[in-house]
Amino acid sequence: MNDEARIAIKSDDDLLVARQQGRKLAIALGFTATEVTCIVTAISELTRNILSYAGTGQVVLTSGNELSRSWITIVAQDEGPGIPDIKAAMMDGYSTSGGLGLGLPGVKRLMDDFQITSEMGQGTKVTVRKWREARATK
Amino acid sequence: MQVPILKQGNYLIASIQSALTDSDLSELRDALVDQVGLYRSKGVIIDLTALDVLDSFATRTLRDTAHMIRLRGAETVIVGMQPEVAFAMVQLGLSLEGVSTALDFEEGLAYLNKRMSSRQGL
Numbered sequence: 502m503n504d505e506a507r508i509a510i511k512s513d514d515d516l517l518v519a520r521q522q523g524r525k526l527a528i529a530l531g532f533t534a535t536e537v538t539c540i541v542t543a544i545s546e547l548t549r550n551i552l553s554y555a556g557t558g559q560v561v562l563t564s565g566n567e568l569s570r571s572w573i574t575i576v577a578q579d580e581g582p583g584i585p586d587i588k589a590a591m592m593d594g595y596s597t598s599g600g601l602g603l604g605l606p607g608v609k610r611l612m613d614d615f616q617i618t619s620e621m622g623q624g625t626k627v628t629v630r631k632w633r634e635a636r637a638t639k
Numbered sequence: 640m641q642v643p644i645l646k647q648g649n650y651l652i653a654s655i656q657s658a659l660t661d662s663d664l665s666e667l668r669d670a671l672v673d674q675v676g677l678y679r680s681k682g683v684i685i686d687l688t689a690l691d692v693l694d695s696f697a698t699r700t701l702r703d704t705a706h707m708i709r710l711r712g713a714e715t716v717i718v719g720m721q722p723e724v725a726f727a728m729v730q731l732g733l734s735l736e737g738v739s740t741a742l743d744f745e746e747g748l749a750y751l752n753k754r755m756s757s758r759q760g761l
Contacts, residue, residue, distance in 0.1 A: 513661040520658065520692060538692065538723035542731060545694040593732055604695065607731035 506562040510579075516548045519560045523575065526562055530571050532633050539611040540573060540631055546604045547577035547627055555581025555624065571633045575612075580624040587619055642667045646678050650751060654686040661696055668704040675713045681758075682751035683708055686744055688719030698733045705738040714754050715739065718747035 506522045508515060523544040527537040544560065551558035558579030565572060584590045593606050605627070609615040612629040619625040641663065645652045651674055653667060671683055685701065687693070693701075705715040716739040728734075741747040 517658050517660055524691070535723045535726050538721075538727045539730060541692050542694055542727040545692055546731065549694065549696060607695075607733075610730045610732070611727060 508560045508562075510548055510551045510558045510560055513552065516545060516552065519544050519548045519562075523562055523573075526564055527573055527631075530564055530573055530633055532573070532631070536631065536633070540575075543608045543611045543629055543631075544575055544577075546608050547575060547629070550604050550625075550627075551577055551579045551581070554584075555579030558624075572630050573633075574628065574630045576626065576628050578624065578626045583621040583623055584617075584619040584625055585621065587617060591617075642670075644670060644674060646674075646680070649679075649681040649755070650748075651675065651678065651680045651683045652686070653683070654688075656689050658691065659697070661700075664697055664700045668700055668707070671704055672707045672711060675708055675711045681713050681755055683713055683715040684744065684747045684751065685715065685717045686719045686747075687717060687724070688721070688743070690719075690724065691721070693720070693724050693728050693733070695731065695733060698728065698735065702735055702738055705735075714751060716741050716747040716750050718742065718744050 506526065508519045508522060510516070510519065520541050524537060524541050527540045532540065548560055551560070558577065558581070561576040561578070563574045590605050591609070605617070608627075608629060612631050614630040616628040617625070642653050642655050642659070645654075651671060653671060659667070674680065675683065685704070701717060705717070708715045717735065718741045720740065739750060741750050
């Protein structure tokens with residue numbers, strides 16, 4: 502595991518920092534322009550959830566490789582109120598913050614692996630990963 | 640980072656040059672809705688060519704902007720969305736329903752001119 506970036510999330514300025522760091526890391530890993538945009542959009546939505554539901558939290562970016570494939574992982578964690586019904590939160594159209602309610606299922610579509618744990622009063626942790634297949638380089 | 644708004648004849652042109660915070664985007668919305676009245680503009684072009692991400696907040700704010708401007712009697716066209724941005728938006732489940740879009744600035748300008756001439760014809 503290498504290239505770790507840990508971004509404390511307190512305001513919408515930090516949202517830009519998280520996006521910039523994620524973009525830098527994804528480009529360094531060799532993701533295509535479309536994949537980079539998907540990764541950065543996912544970071545944006547996850548960070549936004551922290552800001553709107555918990556107020557503060559952190560986003561951790563890590564990367565690594567396994568056999569011939571490299572990956573980027575985003576962990577978005579907060580100590581907010583937690584999600585009462587994860588199953589409902591994973592359906593398109595669900596929202597309790599007056600937002601668009603597309604966050605989590607949309608993020609899942611943007612990434613390859615998606616994992617969420619949430620406990621009432623304890624907080625929420627969302628872990629997503631995108632894999633980069635080995636590509637022949639010119 | 641504020642977005643400069645240029646006045647060109649009957650149109651206002653806002654060209655986003657870099658990543659924007661949520662408050663920058665909200666300010667752009669308020670400034671455009673305001674200036675459409677100030678300059679009695681008939682059309683607004685918002686150029687996103689330099690924008691690398693459109694998340695749920697940005698999409699909603701752009702849609703709100705276009706709808707508010709329409710309520711003020713002017714037309715908005717959003718131009719220059721990059722293909723990667725369009726891909727990620729659709730994956731995320733976002734749309735700009737009810738908002739006019741065009742490939743680039745030139746197409747956007749042509750669209751507004753056409754709208755204006757059909758209005759005058761009425």
